Amino acid sequence: MSTLQTVVHWFRLDLRLHDNLALRNAINEAENRKHYLKPIYVIEPDIKNKIGANRLRFLLQSLQDLDVNLRKINSRLFIVKGRAVDLLPELFEKWNVKFLTLQVDIDAELVKQDEIIEKFCEEKDIFVVKRMQHTVYDFNSVIKKNNGGIPLTYQKFLSLVADTQVKDTIEIAKQISDDCKSTDFELEEYKVPSLEEVGINESELLECKYPGGETEGLKRLNIYMNKKQWVCNFEKPNSSPNSIEPSTTVLSPYISHGCLSAKLFYHKLKQVENGMKHTLPPVSLMGQLMWREFYYVAGAGTKNFDKMVGNTVCTQIPWGKNEVHLKAWAEGKTGYPFVDAIMRQLKQEGWIHHLARHMVACFLTRGDLWISWEEGAKVFEDYLLDYDWSLNAGNWMWLSASAFFYKYYRVYSPVAFGKKTDKEGLYIRKYVPELKKYPSEFIYEPWKAPKSVQRTAGCVVGEDYPNRIVDHDKVHKVNIQKMNAAYKVNKEKKALKRKR
DNA sequence: CCCAGAGTTGCTTCT
DNA sequence: TAGAAGCAACTCTGG
Incomplete structure (x- = not known):
């Protein structure tokens, strides 16, 4: 066990060397005081259940790249495994940590973790440096x-x-002194795990379009x-x-x-x-x-920014529950080819265009299915490579007309919207291949194709491709009225509050 | 208090 | 065929 003191930089959502002031602070502190330097990343035991497979792949690739880049400046990444709040206090004692640097993050879960760790650091006289750099x-x-x-x-x-x-960005270029290498520097147990080691079968994932790092x-x-x-x-x-x-x-x-x-x-x-x-x-x-x-x-x-209840900017809307519809939406089986193509691209590639997000978010919430934006946000959290706590919640509130955006009567049409930029439905043909052979006339509305056309195209609606789970033309009008009613209630509540 | 104007990106129909 | 109008009509900001 080392008696020498240690400086730790805790990587979370700052997986880079460039423009990383917190990391530079750690390096300088370690070099100036001739302490060990340990740049760490904590992998939680249930990471596979928290992060979707595509994003987990992106994360591991990013960590791998981070390790390579750290080695270029004579350091390395130390992967430690466990629940941060249990593991770090234990490690900090074992490593004789006196200095911790990290980035300010606002994800509610990270904030909660930070509070616990910072309290521990205060008790143990560990100096904490937090940098706003995200x-x-x-x-x-x-x-x-x-x-x-x-x-x-x-x-x-x-x-x-x-x-x-x-402010200008900062760079870290020079080699770190050998004095900062801890005695366990070469240990294998700290290396970045493979996908297999975190419980993902890579062969189940599709080609990697956007490698992390x-x-x-x-x-x-x-x-x-x-x-x-x-x-x-x-x-x-x-x-x-x-x-x-x-x-x-x-x-x-x-x-x-x-x-x-x-x-x-x-x-x-x-x-x-x-x-x-x-x-x-x-x-x-x-x-x-x-x-x-x-x-x-x-x-x-905003408190409870990722929830409807207890969130002061979020209009309270009596969303319904429908597990069958939610599942159909998440799996790309709504019977609306454009919606399904988007959801399948999301699941396969981990990225969809911003306007595609508009389309499916509107469809799930105020447009068609009348399901809470919180449910949609959870699915996006699972699938999106670019998942971000505040952007995800904020955009879902926007699209569901719960906050920031209020023109709820502007509803995206799952038939008309996609046609503007893809008349032939090439995008649908790629991601909903069962409809590949449909004539362009019916590619956005296969249910309108005569049975003979459906048979010729090799895909009968209701057998080879799902029936529409709702009738957009009817349901979106009903939902506008429901939104109208919810807004009215909200307005009355606000007026009452003002009086008090 | 009220009012006018603006607000990332709707859809359909008509010109 | 691009652009405007009609649809029905929201909240926030700034004066």
Whole structure:
């Protein structure tokens, strides 16, 4: 057992070396005091049940890459296994830890963990350094600037940060001293586990379209930042939700895992836009990054942000329960080819276009199935590579017209919406292959095809492909009225509160 | 207190 | 064929 003191950097959602101030703080502290340096990542025992297989693969790839990059500067990643709140106090004692650095995260579960660990550190005189480095702006100062409340509109948010100077990114380049290598530096038990070792059978996963890691994230960033004209002309609403190859950057998984610094993305975008005529928020690429910031401020400043009950920004809506419909939606078996194609792409690849998310989120909640956005958020949490606590909850509330967005009578049509950008239904043919041979006329509405056409196409609705679980034309109108009623109740409650 | 204007991205029909 | 109007009509912000 070592008697030498140890500095720990606890990696969570900051799986990178670049622009990682907390990590640099740890390195400096260890070098200056000639302490051991242990950059750690905690893998929870039930990780397989918490994170979907695709995202778990992305995470392990990111950790592998992080280890490689740490070794380039004469360190390594120490994977430790157990429940953070039980394991870390034990390890910190064993390793004689005196200094801990980590990034500020706002995921409710991480916040709860932090409180426990920080309390332990205080008792044991372990100095803790926390850095705000997951977002471009410090969300607490934005809330302060808004007199303690969260901005409820995007434009309001933009006005709050308009004159904020964004700090430069920082780099870690130099080799770490050999003195910082602990005696157990070479131990095998700390290596990044394989998918198999965490209980995933890799052969069950499809081809990996978006490999995890800082190296891959930076590469992807550079590819897109070199397309200056494309960046400057970017308008989100005009990008296609159903192109076969993504019409947007797919940088989101890298940013959500912290493989890519949001601040670096910000500065690169500024560079590209500089001196060029370019689109503006909310539709520009910069605007997309600002949407993330917007939701981070909202998530940080709202209690129970990921729930309906006890959430002050969320309109209370009497959603129904329907396990059969929920399952059909999650598995891509609603009988609406466009909805099913999106849900199947999500499950297979872990990424779908933002507007595709709109389509299926509206369908599950206020549009068709009248099921709570919380149920949808859980499914997205499972499948999305770019799952992010505040963005997921915030966007689900938006789409279900529970917060931030209120025009509930604007309902996406599972038939009309996709046709705008994919008349032939090539996207549906790829992800719902049983409909591959349908004539374009019926590809969005196979139930309308005459039986003979269905037979010729080799897919009879009700036998080879599900019947529609609801009739959109009828049900969406009923749901608008239900929304109307829920809003009315909400308004009355608010008026009553004001009187008191 | 009220009012006007704005709000990332709806659908259908008509011109 | 792109753009506007009709549909029915929400909340937040700022004056």
